[in-house]
Each structure stands twice: as structure tokens, then as C-alpha cells.
Amino acid sequence: MATDVPLVDAAQLLGELRRTFSSGRTKSEKWRSQQLRALLKMVTEQEKEICKALTLDLGKSEYETYACELAMLLDSCKLAIKRLKKWMSPEKRPIAVATIPSTAIVHPEPLGIALVVSAWNFPILLALDPLVGAVAAGCAVVIKPSEIAPATSAFLAKFIPMYMDKEAICVVEGGVQQITALLDQKWDKIFFTGSAKVGRIMMAAAAKHLTPVTLELGGKCPIYIDSTVDVKVAAKRIICGKWTCSDGQACLSPNHLLVEECFVPKLISTLKTTMVEFYGEDPRTSKDLAHIVNKNHFKRLTALLDDPATAEKIIHGGERDEKSLYIAPTLLLDVPLDAPIMNEEIFGPLLPIITVKGPDEAIDIISKEPKPLAIYVFTDNKAVQEKMVSETSSGGMVINDAVVHFLCPHLPFGGVGESGIGAYHGKASFDAFSHQKSILYRGFTIEVYARYPPYTTHKQKVIRALLGRDFLGLLLALLGFRRQE
Template identity: 55%
Template sequence: MGNKSEDKAVFDTDSANQMVNKLRASFVAGKTKSYEWRVSQLIAMLNMMEESEPQIVSALRDDLSKPELESSIYEIAMLKNSCKLALKEMKHWIKPENAKTSLTTFPSSAEIVSEPLGVVLVISAWNYPFLLSLDPMVGAIAAGNAIVLKPSELAPASSSLLAKLVARYLDGSCIKVVEGAVPQTSALLEQKWDKIFYTGNGRVARIVMAAAAKHLTPVVLELGGKSPVIVDSGIDLKVATRRIIAGKWGCNNGQACISPDYVITTKDYAVKLVDSFKCELEQFYGKNPLESKDLSRIVNPNHFDRLSKLLEEDKVSSKIAHGGQKDETNLKIAPTILLDVPINSLIMKEEIFGPLLPIIMVDKLEESFDVINSCGAKPLAAYLFTNNNKLKEEFVAEVSAGGLVVNDTTVHLAEHNLPFGGVGESGMGSYHGKFSFDAFSHKKAVLYKGFSGDSSLRYPPYTRGKLRLLQALLSGSILRIIRALLGW
């Protein structure tokens, strides 16, 4: 008699192929395409989040020690809002869009039809395991696709709960969850998908994109990067500091793709900024932040060691202006401010993704743009705190990033009327709101013509007069058309 590990079914390439074939059969049969099916699944997902909130909060606490407020607001409430928006707007989204036609095809009419892509793969991340798994699925469902979700194995409690809840609430013939690690992900990437949506880091994104290229599969890559914060003088420093703290340590203790990665300010203002950080951090997390229940822990020992090495580098360890305490047993690192960190240090060469916040000092704030652009990779987000309108204009013009926010951090994530996504190393493609629907749709061009008004212009024998008239028609110039008709 086999043991439990032998009895358990192995998910391999053949298993993945069989699963995808069954999902594709459901899609081809038209099951996911009906408006009624899409509505039923979004309502089911909304019910799932409402009825399972205590279990979700518990799983996030097990995986990340995530505070209940962060779990309830940043994962559950935001996802419920996405479902409600899709239910409200989906009928409008799926309606064909009228398109203008030109003299070239006269008489004719045209429209753009949004059609589902087919069977799509969503690979999500561990830091917001419910939001980053299910939010892309809202768009995929609204667009009418069959879906496979691969949650991150680094958040095992959340992954297990996602698999159970999706199987219980959603249509298992069209939506599947595959748990596991590298072998399972590799088996999935061997398959032909109609789109792959990946959230994570650049290293894995390259593997995903290489696998997708074998089948000419389009991808959306939601990655990260070193998101900078520029802080000007002459602002409400207390409000600015609190908003930076909320975006850094209030977002999973810095383990968020749009978390502020480093701050740039002038030498004259840096000490004042540090003092403000110290005051507000103590007010939020107490004198011993390692004991605070409002700070998430580091996800696992590997990430704890990585962050420790960044902090312990010779040229960095002496720059700690506040914090720096660590608890390896409980995987906790206190909010840490580092002042005047060298640009060539390790902490400035990679995305921190943790509770460490370096401050870079410049003589003039305009030099901040050069610092940001010299990093090479374009960040997922960039933030500016100022009352200077000229500086705001320069910031928007000079800084290329996935998204920009002036006088706050991370809040653009909650605005469904804005696309959320990266550029360059921070990703490609975008989602949220209708952008999620568009990400999982094909915009099909449709042109309608009748049998009247047929012209001999396009048919042989070709003459110089036909050439001139066709050239005039394509140019769109009424004067040229009249001249061609008159033979001028």
C-alpha cells in the first residue's frame, strides 16, 4: 500500500494539458461567453469575499501576520469594489463600439467588437495573495474567458484557501486553481494559453515571457522596481510623512510593488524630514515596533536574510538614522530610516521590498530627476510632495514610471479609472476597471458594406485616371477628389 505522498496525484505536463483541453472545450462550447455566465461568476466571487472574510483574514495573518485592517481594506474591500464595478459596467463594456468610416470604404459602417481571448493563465504573487489573484480574474471573467489561477506557494495558507473557495463558489468547468511551486508552474507554462497574466519579479517574468514566446502568447507583466519619493520643502511635513509611512510600512511592511523604495530630498531639509519620520513612526508603531500588531512580518527566512544583508553592508550599516531592530525568530524588521546612503550601495541597486527606507540627499531638488533616471530601470510608481507647480510639471514631464502621484503615495491603485501597470523593467500591459476587461479581450474590427455603390475604380483594367482618383480618395482631400474627377 502506497504512502500519502505516493497516493497523491502528481500535477505534471500531461495533467496540465488535460486540464487546459477541458477548459478549452468549455470555452469553445460558448459557456463563458454569455452575459449571464459572467454575471453569475462575478456575483459568486462577491459572495465568496463577503462570506469568507474571517477565513481570509486568518489566512493572511498566518502567511504574513498582516493586520486585519490591511487585509479587510486592501485585499477584500478593494476586490469587492472591482466586482461591483464590473457588474455595473459590464453590459456597457461588452457592447460593440461604433467606429467612423472614411470615403475609402464608402458606403459602409463599422464597429469594434470585444471578444474573449479564450483560456488564460493568471500567476499571482504572495504579498497580496487574494487581491493579486482574484482582481485580474474579475477582468478575465467579465471578458468571457476560461481561467487557470496559480497562486503563490510562498503564501501557503492563502493559496490553500483560494483553491477551496474558488472550487466551492465558482464554475469548476471553466475556472481552475492549481497549487504548487516551480514544477507545477513549469507544467502550466508548457501549455498554449491565449494570454498569461503574471504578477511578481523580473527574473521569473523573463521565464514566463520566454515560455509564452514559444506559442506566441501575449502577456501582461505586473512587476515592481525602485519607486522613488521626492520631498520638497515648504510643505505640510506632518501630512507628507504620514502618507509616506502609510505607503511604505502600512502596505505590508514595505512588501508591496508600489511601496516607496527610497526618498530624495535636499541636504538642508533631510534632518527635518528624518525627525518627522521618527515622531510619526513612534506614534504609529510605538517605541518597540517589533511588538506592534500593526506591522506585517517578512514573508520567509530567505527574504529576511536578503534584507539583513542589505542593511549590514559596510557602507550602509553606519547610515541608520532610525530603527534597524530585527527579530529573526518572528521574522520582524522594524521600520528603518537610512540617511545619506551611497548610490552605489546594494540597497540602491535592487528593489528593497521590505521595511528599509534610504534617503538620498541632493543640493537642488531638480537633481532628483537625474538620480531617478540614472537608476536605469523605470519604476512602477513615483511620488512627489510639493506645492511648487513648476516642479509638478517637470516631474510629470521628466519621470517615466508606471504611474505618478503628487502629494500622496500608492492611492492611484484604488482608482479604477486609471490604468495600473508598469513600463520597461517594471512591467508591460495594465489593468483595473475597464482596463482589466480590455486586457483579456480582443478588439475585433468589423466593417459592414452593402451591394450598392460598387465602383469600377478598384477593378482592372487599371488606368491613370483610376490611379489619380484612388490616390485622392485615400488622401481624404475633397479638393484632390474634385480635381481627379474633373481630370485636372
């Protein structure tokens, strides 16, 4: 088990990694490309082992493992390999008039030694997708997988050193003591995926050393849906977004529905029918639903279901079995907004449905909560779509679907406020682990005499004209004339 490993000597580990980084080898395009190809090879060759680990940890099917973790990871590797040279190349920028003649560039350089702390719900993707960005940027990396997914943690600890440069990339297993020891050290970058509660701990630790952080946190992702949509398609997409992703145990999973009043009966009927179509009359026999990760989370979710404000609101599902960590996909109707289930991120297979009069009431409810990681808007009304875009704030938004924006490598993915700091995916992953160093090159051929003391009235006129881009005034000042006003 991941929690049984000896406590790491964090100072020694960082010292070894810093020696590797200081040697300069991680900065070369050759090394970065080799490591990305090695990661790609590991994921491809060890797919069966990965599936086995995710089944043990979360009961994930092979379909979900590939569709929701491996496919995206493979795409990230391939994109980084393809674009690496371009991402690494200095980018030319316009110069200021006052610096003519000169050349301005932005040169990306690796931040240094990065700590990637990943979550248990997508334990392969959330450990290795940030690794793609860190390696592409030229960083040395420590991955700290979640001890709540011990089989996956053990897989990473075993196979990453077999495929990748173990002097620059390593895995540290373990629980709270282990991460505490790591956070006592000075890192050049911390990338954390998890809850806002733990995110605050990460940020406090980083603040001691002014270490930059990327925090990918949770958020009570709402869906707004009105009567203009194709109800059958919408129901399928909602169910897929909620229950295909680790049975609702995902930061992007829809947390609750805000449904236009006149549409509620039709939507509920279609959701029920579609859920039976997807998972059968008895969902516990379905191989397409993950189980709750452990007993603590099971008890937390059943407590939400059994709360007096919630228990009488169940309209579908609600069955549970602690031995198999099973909770049925569950719908609840018009739970009070002050009920416990509506005041925390559910992170499970429970979906409250709240009746609203229209988009204004939905926006009012959303705006009273911390900014979510995503908002999902189901409507064919363009005006409503634009209203939701302009009058709400969230890490991301999807119109007429849920979760799928995570699949787009060219869309930066991240939260805002309580749902996170910073973003990654594609070029944004490279940028997350890079410092954009500005460089100005100058020669000795032209001198602006007016920049040097003693500062006369004439020199002041020249500088004002030069910095103000008043080229006629500059010419007149240089010729010794005064412009006629």
C-alpha cells in the same frame, strides 16, 4: 502546504478548459455576470477565512487585509458587474471615405484560456483582481497562487470551486515544478505579478507560442520631497505608504527618499516622531505591522542592513528577531548610491534617505535607474510637479501622496520597461483579457468602378482624388474635366 500537492496534468487540464470555452458558455453576458456575483459573494461571506489565511501567511491585521486587499477587490467586482454590458458592446468607429457606404465597429472578444500567476505579498488581491478582468472578458482561467503564501493558496483552492464554475475557473497550487508544467502549455493569455527576474521566464515561455502577456513587476519606487510641503502630513503619508502595505513588502512601496538638502533634518525628526506615534516605542508589539514573509527574505534584508556600506547609516530602527521574522521599521541616511541596498528593490521595512540639492539632482538619480513602477513627488511647487511629470518615466505617479493611485479603478495600473508590460484595473482589466476585433460591414448598393482593372489614367485620377479626400477633384474626374492649376 501548497508545495505538497501532486503535479497537475497540465495538458489534460487545458483540454478540459478549452472544451468549456469552445462550448461558448463563458462568452454570454449571463455567465460572466453570474461568475462575478459569485466571486463577490465568496469574498463577502468568507472574509473571516481570508483574514485568517493572511494572518498566517504574512501576519496581516484585519484592518490591512480589508483596506489593502478586500475593499479594492470588492470595488473591482462591483464596477465590472455595473459596466459589463457596456464593456461587451461593440463600439462604432468612423469609416474611410473609400469604403462608403459601410459600418465600422470594434467587437471585443475573449482571448480564450488565461493563466493568472499571482504574488505572495497581496495574495488575495493579486490573484482575484485579474480574475475579475478575465471573467468579465469571458475567458476560462487557471489561477496559480504563490506557494510562499500557502494558507491563502489553500483558501483559493478550496473556495473558488465552491462558488464559481469549476469547469471554467480553477486553481492550481504548487511550486516551481507546477508552474513549469503549466508554462509548457499553449495559453491564450498569461498575466503575471512578481519580480522582473521571473517575469523574463514568463515572457520567454509565452514567446514560444506568441502568447500575449501582462507583466506586473516591481520597481525601485522613489520619493522626491522638498521643503514646500506640510511636513507632518507628508510624514504620515510616507510612513503609511511604506509600512502599512505589508511592512514594505509591496511593489508600490517607496523604496528610497530623495530629499531636498535643507529639509532633511526636519523631515527625519518628523518621521521618527510619527513612527513612534503609529507603532509605539517598541514596534514589535504593534499589531499594525506585518512580518517578513519567510526566513529567506529575512536573511536577505538583514544582509542588506549588515553590509559595511549600510550598517553605520542606520538612524532609526534596525532591530530584528529571526524567530518572529521581525525587522523594525528602519531609516538610513545617505547610504552610498552604489551600496547593495540601493542597487536592488528592497521589498521590506528599510527606507534609505538620500540628500539631494533639488529636483534636477533627483531626476538625474531616477533617470539612471530602470523605470520604476511608480514615482512619488511631494511638493507644492507646481513647476516642480510638472518638471517631474515631464522629465521622468514610470508606470504611474502620485503627487503629494504614495501608493494611493492603486485604489483608483478608472486609472490603468501597470509598469513600463523593467517595471512591467500592460495594465489592468477597471476597463483596463477587461481589455487585458480581450481581443479588439475590427469588423467592417458593407452592402452591394454602390460600387467604385475605379478600384477594378484595367487601371487607366482616368481611374488613377479618380482613386487619387477619392483616397486623398479631394472631393472637387473627384467630381471633376468623374465628369471628365481636368482641374486648372
